[in-house]
Amino acid sequence: MATYRELLKQVKDRIEEVDARQARELDGAAWVDVREQDEWDEGHIPGAAHVPRGNLESRIENVVPDRSTPVVIYCASGNRSAFAVESLRALGYESAVSLVGGYTDWKRNGFDITIPRKLSPERRARYSRHLLIPEIGEEGQLKLLDSKILLIGAGGLGSPASLYLAAAGVGTIGIIDADIVDESNLQRQIAHSLNTLGTPKVDSARRTIEALNPDVEVTTYRERLTSDNIDRILDDGWDIIVDGADNFPTRYLVNDASVWRGIPVVHGSIYRFEGQVTVFKPGDGPCYRCLYPSPPPPELAPSCAEGGVLGVLPGIVGTLQTNEALKLAAGIGDPLVGRLLLFDALATDFTEVHIKRNPECPVCGEHPSITEYIDYVEFCTR
Numbered sequence: 001m002a003t004y005r006e007l008l009k010q011v012k013d014r015i016e017e018v019d020a021r022q023a024r025e026l027d028g029a030a031w032v033d034v035r036e037q038d039e040w041d042e043g044h045i046p047g048a049a050h051v052p053r054g055n056l057e058s059r060i061e062n063v064v065p066d067r068s069t070p071v072v073i074y075c076a077s078g079n080r081s082a083f084a085v086e087s088l089r090a091l092g093y094e095s096a097v098s099l100v101g102g103y104t105d106w107k108r109n110g111f112d113i114t115i116p117r118k119l120s121p122e123r124r125a126r127y128s129r130h131l132l133i134p135e136i137g138e139e140g141q142l143k144l145l146d147s148k149i150l151l152i153g154a155g156g157l158g159s160p161a162s163l164y165l166a167a168a169g170v171g172t173i174g175i176i177d178a179d180i181v182d183e184s185n186l187q188r189q190i191a192h193s194l195n196t197l198g199t200p201k202v203d204s205a206r207r208t209i210e211a212l213n214p215d216v217e218v219t220t221y222r223e224r225l226t227s228d229n230i231d232r233i234l235d236d237g238w239d240i241i242v243d244g245a246d247n248f249p250t251r252y253l254v255n256d257a258s259v260w261r262g263i264p265v266v267h268g269s270i271y272r273f274e275g276q277v278t279v280f281k282p283g284d285g286p287c288y289r290c291l292y293p294s295p296p297p298p299e300l301a302p303s304c305a306e307g308g309v310l311g312v313l314p315g316i317v318g319t320l321q322t323n324e325a326l327k328l329a330a331g332i333g334d335p336l337v338g339r340l341l342l343f344d345a346l347a348t349d350f351t352e353v354h355i356k357r358n359p360e361c362p363v364c365g366e367h368p369s370i371t372e373y374i375d376y377v378e379f380c381t382r
Ligand SMILES: [Zn+2]
Pocket: 286, 287, 288, 289, 290, 291, 357, 358, 361, 362, 363, 364, 365
């Protein structure tokens, strides 16, 4: 019976080994790291796929579907990889080779390495239900933690959005709102409570978010969005805007700025029992002005005081907006770009309307006629 040393030597005689220089010259090679998770986490070769030795035979076909692809296998020192290459050759990977000296030599020679970012044990526990979804996982959660999402308004739509974005671990949430929490808000604006009546909504929302998730940094702007402050606020570097504005001037400002800066806007609006959601993604689908090039005259717009709304409706629309924002932040799924989702709460009916980019759009069209901010006269939207 062969000893380990003898077996290793026999295997190495049968397979092909390459050094780092030779390996780097292999055109179109797939690199596979067969070490254990904790070794991978300490650092690995950039571009390599991680398939622990114990899973190699069962997972290699998913990682390298074409058996004629050259495969460079490495471990820490070149022994586990030698056995791995023998296994791969038996599976038909004729061009599989083992990296002599493994990761240890690679690193010692000063070649590039990648040290993966990791979630702390506390974060792994908090976001475990995200980590269990393959589409999100640790990488997706890190993306959420890195993302910066700006909420326009901390009212009906902004309340559920702020809570679910915070719970999901969006690392930075910005909130713009000039209002104070009023008793009539509590019928639907769930970020606020009796404890915060009379305080600015941005402070009230911040308290709620901070009580929910300390991972979230909250940036507040207690002001109305205008042409004077929009650039200062957007200069803070927001990746996504969730628009919960209840008035036309803000909506147009947000639209024009987002087109010029290339920031996707998750749009939502509500009125009585009806809600609408869509995503305006600059360069991909229409913008708000493609649908409504300019606001209606003030005398035709509904007034703010008359705009009743079923309390749960902003909860439904605001969470649909949050769903879109989280997908955009994690880079998964199909966003509601070019699709306007209409919700009728009385009928419990969802309808989707396709919306197109307008080549004549005054802002995102081929010959834009609007190139600077416009402050429209104050009035409310539906
Ligand atoms: Zn447009």
